[in-house]
Amino acid sequence: MARIRLEELRHSYLASPAHDADWALKKVDLQWNDGGAYALLGPSGCGKTTLLNIVSGLLRPTAGRIRFGEEDVTDRPADHRNIAQVFQFPVVYDTMSVYDNLAFPLRNRGTPEAQVDARVREIAALLDLGAMLPQRAAGLTADGKQKISLGRGLVRSDVNVIMFDEPLTVIDPHLKWRLRSKLKELHQRIGMTMIYVTHDQTEAMTFAERVVVMHEGAVVQVGTPVELFERPRHTFVGHFIGSPGMNILPCEVDNGVARFAGLPVPTANPAGGAARGSRTEIGVRPEFVRFAERGIPVRVVRVSDAGRHQVVETRHADTVIRVLLDEHDAVPSEHAHLSFDPAFTRLYVDGWLAGDAA
Amino acid sequence: MSAKTVNHRAWWLVLPVVLLVGFNAVVPLMTVVNYSVQETFGNNRFFFEGVKWFDSVVHSARFHDALKRQMLFTAIILAIEIPLGVAVALAMPRKGVWASVCLVLMSMPLLIPWNVVGAMWNIFALPDIGLLGWTLNKLGFDYNYTRQPFAAWATLIAMDVWHWTSLVALLAYAGLSAIPDAYYQAAKIDGASSWAVFRHVQLPKMKHVLTIAVLLRFMDSFMIYTEPVVLTGGGPGNSTTLLSIDLVKIALGQFDLGPAAAMSLIYFLIILLLSWMFYRVITLDEEQ
Numbered sequence: 001m002a003r004i005r006l007e008e009l010r011h012s013y014l015a016s017p018a019h020d021a022d023w024a025l026k027k028v029d030l031q032w033n034d035g036g037a038y039a040l041l042g043p044s045g046c047g048k049t050t051l052l053n054i055v056s057g058l059l060r061p062t063a064g065r066i067r068f069g070e071e072d073v074t075d076r077p078a079d080h081r082n083i084a085q086v087f088q089f090p091v092v093y094d095t096m097s098v099y100d101n102l103a104f105p106l107r108n109r110g111t112p113e114a115q116v117d118a119r120v121r122e123i124a125a126l127l128d129l130g131a132m133l134p135q136r137a138a139g140l141t142a143d144g145k146q147k148i149s150l151g152r153g154l155v156r157s158d159v160n161v162i163m164f165d166e167p168l169t170v171i172d173p174h175l176k177w178r179l180r181s182k183l184k185e186l187h188q189r190i191g192m193t194m195i196y197v198t199h200d201q202t203e204a205m206t207f208a209e210r211v212v213v214m215h216e217g218a219v220v221q222v223g224t225p226v227e228l229f230e231r232p233r234h235t236f237v238g239h240f241i242g243s244p245g246m247n248i249l250p251c252e253v254d255n256g257v258a259r260f261a262g263l264p265v266p267t268a269n270p271a272g273g274a275a276r277g278s279r280t281e282i283g284v285r286p287e288f289v290r291f292a293e294r295g296i297p298v299r300v301v302r303v304s305d306a307g308r309h310q311v312v313e314t315r316h317a318d319t320v321i322r323v324l325l326d327e328h329d330a331v332p333s334e335h336a337h338l339s340f341d342p343a344f345t346r347l348y349v350d351g352w353l354a355g356d357a358a
Numbered sequence: 359m360s361a362k363t364v365n366h367r368a369w370w371l372v373l374p375v376v377l378l379v380g381f382n383a384v385v386p387l388m389t390v391v392n393y394s395v396q397e398t399f400g401n402n403r404f405f406f407e408g409v410k411w412f413d414s415v416v417h418s419a420r421f422h423d424a425l426k427r428q429m430l431f432t433a434i435i436l437a438i439e440i441p442l443g444v445a446v447a448l449a450m451p452r453k454g455v456w457a458s459v460c461l462v463l464m465s466m467p468l469l470i471p472w473n474v475v476g477a478m479w480n481i482f483a484l485p486d487i488g489l490l491g492w493t494l495n496k497l498g499f500d501y502n503y504t505r506q507p508f509a510a511w512a513t514l515i516a517m518d519v520w521h522w523t524s525l526v527a528l529l530a531y532a533g534l535s536a537i538p539d540a541y542y543q544a545a546k547i548d549g550a551s552s553w554a555v556f557r558h559v560q561l562p563k564m565k566h567v568l569t570i571a572v573l574l575r576f577m578d579s580f581m582i583y584t585e586p587v588v589l590t591g592g593g594p595g596n597s598t599t600l601l602s603i604d605l606v607k608i609a610l611g612q613f614d615l616g617p618a619a620a621m622s623l624i625y626f627l628i629i630l631l632l633s634w635m636f637y638r639v640i641t642l643d644e645e646q
Contacts, residue, residue, distance in 0.1 A: 053543075056543075056547065058543050058546065058547075077546070078543070078546045078547045079546055079547060079548075079549040083547065084547065085543070085544070085547055087540040087543070087544060088540070089538060089540055091540050091541050091544040093558045093559065093562070094562050094563075095558065095562045096558065104548055104550070104554075104558075105547075105548040105549055108548055108549040108550050108551065108554060109549050149544065152544075152548055153547075
């Protein structure tokens, strides 16, 4: 086990990438500490699976290095990296029993049979697969098969990191929760580094200690779930994380003060640094918007019930501003005013948090 | 199962097929059944003979010999074509221009009519002017398929392998193409050797198409007629007289309708039985 470092990693699927858009990964620098639980979060096509395959050794990056501890493993193939990967669709060897599936990686490496047996039984017990060992793997349910894929990774004692590529995609909703808690429990018990790729923010936020948010081949923010929620470094993070996402309002900056709808809007970060001609926006989450006596005049357009909350969609001119209220809060009819909580209202310049040392 | 709406009028849609199959398969088969239990001396006069013809076919040494030759032929071509077809499919490129080129080239032998294949090989293998026969003799092999039973068999098998291995290869290729990349990636991470990948990933995933390939090749080779007739005419002597060739000799050469009909039915039942056995053996594993 070791710390994993990605240094100036770039990757393109094209032979000679010319434009910015040709790069599936644009210069990624990341560090994953030993024993951490990480999530790679981003929409489809943001490069997260590419990044994962580079770490596992299934892809060779166009540029940059990967280090496990001090060792440079960039040129090592997947079977020499001591990593384990669980794929989106469960991969099991259909013709083998559950036992043989779990024993497969060990037998391939010439482990003595007595050791194989001990290890397989230990891992099967850990994953609650003990009773199914003699069964044929093909007959298991999707979550059982995913556990086998995971088990084939865990069974090797020298594994550096276990990677999950959207592992819950084909699992029934009521089992997703169970398998996810199992993963979390496993992480606490065996303390192995785990990297979990997903486009589902709930999965990422509940599984990981730190979440890496990716967008168009680049890492936009790395942080704890709370940091991502309270202090998004980029409007994409604000919008992508949260349900509903952050309100992004185009604004002007005048004398170091952000103005929306002609009214000054106090922000948590200083607005002074915004250069002329750049795109300036105010970001505020629906959780931190309140109806008030005075403030930004809006029209209430729609109220949707989200269980314990209600989402109120309001409009100022063409700009939609969403407000999150508790289920019993009164919603003003038609015309109202909004105020933002200054501690959680931020100014973004060209998408990035203003005044933030990147 | 909850109550389903059953619409019996749908049966009318099956009627055209039933009629078609009835007129071109069931009725002719029944005439064969009819012949098989009767004797005729011409003039369209028939006498009932019971199971006499069946009895004589089952006990005829000639039938036994033809059946043995047939079994041997089918066993040899299956033993060559199935592994060879799989090997070819494994060697074919997965994507790109060359994949298409290979697919087109592979399908060519399948498009050539049986009698043309027979004629091509007949000329190709002639010892004096055929490219293959001439070359073999120049290389010092005493090769003459019209005189040596072994040479005739070798040529016959080479011809069938040339004609039909493509079918197995194409089916196996289709099976291989259906394997998601994740299986190969997982096997790589698990440290599997290429043999282990073949044994535990590729072969299991090709099982269904290979079942079809084995059945098709079994039935086709067991009924083979045109190619060997054009190539060797069943000779030299009777050495390449397979079941269908023998049947045609009896039915049309000697005009023994009764024995030929009885033989047809026995032949038909053997194919049916063996196909069923093959299918059962291959799919047995799945029902466990």
